[in-house]
Amino acid sequence: MVTEAEWERVQGELRFGQVFTGTVVRVPRPGAIGVFVDIGLSVGGFVDVVLLPRRRSEDWPVEGTVTEFEVWWVHSGRQQIRLKPSDPQYLCEDFADFVARYRPNWPSDIGKAVSGCGVINP
Structure with missing residues (x-):
């Protein structure tokens, strides 16, 4: 964990849809939780299970995978x-339906500051 001041600083620099090249550093329970990603900041990144392929956890990125991720929201x-994977091979098969159901404003959120947006986990 970082200090509250550092967390606020990091959040203040983030934008929805901002792309980071990251390295998958941990996949604790494939198919059940999600993956932890190092995106080069003092705060860790995480891709929730709902955004990863549902049919086969073998299609998830494995530890050491380097790929691009987008800022999806923050968990204060x-x-x-x-994060959400930028590469469609690592993204849930029904992402368009998922967005329509849980984040219909996603396209208009892209580029906006995440700080103070109050986005919650779908």
Whole structure:
């Protein structure tokens, strides 16, 4: 964990849809939780299970995978940047339907500051 001041600083620099090249550093329970990603900031990144391929956890990125991720939202309580894979091979098969159902404003959120947006986990 980082200090509250550092967390606020990091959040203040983030934009929805901002792309980071990251390295998958941990896949604790394939098919059940999600993956932890190092995106080169003092705060960790995480891709939730709902954004990863559902049919086969073998299609998830494995530890050491380097690929691009986009800022999806932030989890202030955990001081965590929530990401979505940019590469469609690592994205859930029904992403368009998922967005329509849970984040219909996603396209218009892209480029906006995440700080103070109040986005919650779908």
